[in-house]
Amino acid sequence: MPERRLNRIGEDEWEIAQEGAMRVPARIFASADLIAGLDDKVLEQAANVAMLPGIVEASYAMPDAHWGYGFPIGGVAAFDPDEGGVISAGGVGFDISCGVRTLLTGIGAGAIAAQRERLADALFQRIPAGVGSHGEISLTPKDMDAMLRGGAAWAVGRGWGEADDLTRTEDYGCVAGACPEFISAKAKERQKGEMGTLGSGNHYLEVQRVAAVFDEDAARVYGLKTGDAVVSIHCGSRGLGHQIGTEALREMALTAASHGIALPDRELACAPIASETGQRYLGAMRAAINCALANRQILTHLARSVFAAILPRAQLRLLYDVSHNTCKEETHTVEGRARALYVHRKGATRALGPGHPALPPDLRAVGQPVLIGGTMGTGSWILRGTAEGTTRAFASACHGAGRSLSRHAARQRWQGRAVIDSLAERGIIVRSRSAKGVAEEAPGAYKDVDAVVAAAHRARLATKVARLEPLICIKG
């Protein structure tokens, strides 16, 4: 049904007009080709989100959008607390604050070539990866609460990083309003041994080569040069975020009716921002954001220790760390009025344009680095936020390639061993304990990341700075 309701309103922008229970339209940023390959269920989900109380402007989907739990992955929606706006655990995603950080190395990819196998082995040995993976750190209850309040700043304070890392992390490595007291003992128990671990699924640590630069001015400020090696880390809040999400969804599903909320889909369970359920989730979610920031910070420390042993000339400096599964209170101007909104980004990256006060001074003139994690066989991208983005999807952009096949379908089509062998022939080293996981993450199971980024670029959600190609991929 939604296909016929889809109106093209720009070269790379489509709209489902507001109708029926929709409070606002749904808008999708994508090329005609990406729209042709889009599952109808994504359009239905984007339209369903538009029915939620207090939604502002439109329900948005990014060019990498695909079917998710309730909300599409690649979905953006903002809610006004003064108009009955809601917070939804499914609108953030199970892996709260999943995100990407990219580190400069200061050395060329050529300098790594002779050590590639050793480097891959050492990273794989040092970085705990896979389902249920545990690290060397075990947090006491007191440590746990300090971590949940302090985020990456807590990790740096413990010696796992440098002060400069924090200036290059979204929110300077620590979000305010975290409430560890709203997190269950079970969630904390699951997390206590999982700090500094990668997890599974689409998470990875990659050594990459800057294959091409598209914006010389931004690349200079970001410190990117063609041929340079960089390191990117993609992971989130592990068992803690998952447990918080699971518990919140259950509570929101049980209490939605009592708040007078009619759900078009049970998976869109939500609670008014002002409600006790809503406030408890927000406090727990913010603590999970800090957990993910601390996790990526510890992984950074582990990566540095490996490089120090194998390639001591490399100096790993953080370019930027940005999350793509969050809900954040932000001020946006809508129809000429500045409003404090709760912006859900689920598989969508915040993309602040030039001059935004939340950016560190040395990046402010250029805009925020927007880190796009692609696939282990194709590539990843670094984009920059734009001035126009301020009025497009609440300053948001895509977050990756976006799945085109389900995990199940990918497992039917590929064998992990064969995927690893064919990538090795192309000079890409993959290390993973899970052949099944590699099959699910086969590059062919994703949309064309270059096409996704091209659509985001043309729509001015964020514009191209550099394309990265994988050299070494450590997978969960």
Add this chain to the structure above:
DNA sequence: ATGTCC
């Protein structure tokens, strides 16, 4: 995404 179903 996830101790891939308490």
